[in-house]
Amino acid sequence: DAKTTQPPSMDCAEGRAANLPCNHSTISGNEYVYWYRQIHSQGPQYIIHGLKNNETNEMASLIITEDRKSSTLILPHATLRDTAVYYCIVRVLDAGNMLTFGGGTRLMVKP
Amino acid sequence: DAGVIQSPRHEVTEMGQEVTLRCKPISGHNSLFWYRQTMMRGLELLIYFNNNVPIDDSGMPEDRFSAKMPNASFSTLKIQPSEPRDSAVYFCASSLTGYDSPLHFGNGTRLTVT
Numbered sequence: 001d002a003k004t005t006q007p008p009s010m011d012c013a014e015g016r017a018a019n020l021p022c023n024h025s026t027i028s029g030n031e032y033v034y035w036y037r038q039i040h041s042q043g044p045q046y047i048i049h050g051l052k053n054n055e056t057n058e059m060a061s062l063i064i065t066e067d068r069k070s071s072t073l074i075l076p077h078a079t080l081r082d083t084a085v086y087y088c089i090v091r092v093l094d095a096g097n098m099l100t101f102g103g104g105t106r107l108m109v110k111p
Numbered sequence: 112d113a114g115v116i117q118s119p120r121h122e123v124t125e126m127g128q129e130v131t132l133r134c135k136p137i138s139g140h141n142s143l144f145w146y147r148q149t150m151m152r153g154l155e156l157l158i159y160f161n162n163n164v165p166i167d168d169s170g171m172p173e174d175r176f177s178a179k180m181p182n183a184s185f186s187t188l189k190i191q192p193s194e195p196r197d198s199a200v201y202f203c204a205s206s207l208t209g210y211d212s213p214l215h216f217g218n219g220t221r222l223t224v225t
Binding site: 032034041042043044045046049051098099100101102103 | 144146154156211213214215216217218
C-alpha cells in the first residue's frame with residue numbers, strides 16, 4: 001500500500017471548518033484515497049473517497065491535488081460530535097477491498 | 112439497513128478458555144473482514160473473506176485463531192485457548208466486492224482475557 005502521513009493531532013473551533021491534511025506521495029495512478037473516522041468506542045465510519053477529482057457528500061469534502069500526492073478532508077462546520085480519529089488510507093487495487101489503517105489524526109473540536 | 116451486527120459487545124473470560132465472536136454482515140455484501148484494535152498496534156486486519164471463501168489470513172496471529180464463514184450472513188472468529196494478550200476490540204466489516212466499495216464496520220466486541 002502507498003504510505004500515508006497525517007499529523008497526529010489537530011484542534012478546531014466548533015462551527016469552523018476543519019481541514020485535515022494527508023500526504024501520499026507514493027500513490028499510484030489507480031489507487032483511491034479513502035477517509036474514515038473512529039469516534040471513541042465505535043467502529044470506523046466511512047466518510048468519503050476519491051480517485052482524481054474532488055468529491056463532496058453530506059458529511060465532508062475531499063480535495064485531491066492535481067499530482068495526487070496529497071489530499072485534504074474538509075468538515076465545513078465542525079461540531080463537538082466530529083471529535084474523532086480520522087484515517088486517510090490509500091487502497092491497493094489488487095489487495096481486494098481490504099484497508100490498511102495507519103495512526104490517523106486525532107481531531108479535537110472545542111467549544 | 113441494520114448495519115453490521117456483532118455479538119457479544121463485551122466478553123470477559125479467563126485465560127485458556129475458548130472465545131467465539133460473531134458477525135452478521137450487511138445483507139447483499141459479499142466481502143467480510145475481521146480486524147483487531149489495540150492501543151499498541153492500532154487497527155490490524157486479521158482475515159478477509161470473499162463470497163464466503165477466506166482470501167487472506169496472513170494477519171491471523173497464531174493457530175489459536177480461526178475464522179469461518181459458513182454462509183453469506185454469518186461469520187465467527189474463534190480463539191482457543193485464549194490468552195491475556197488477546198485482549199482487544201475485534202471489529203467485523205463488510206462490503207460489496209469492487210475496488211471502490213467502502214467497508215462498513217460493526218461496533219466491535221471488546222474482549223478481556225484475565
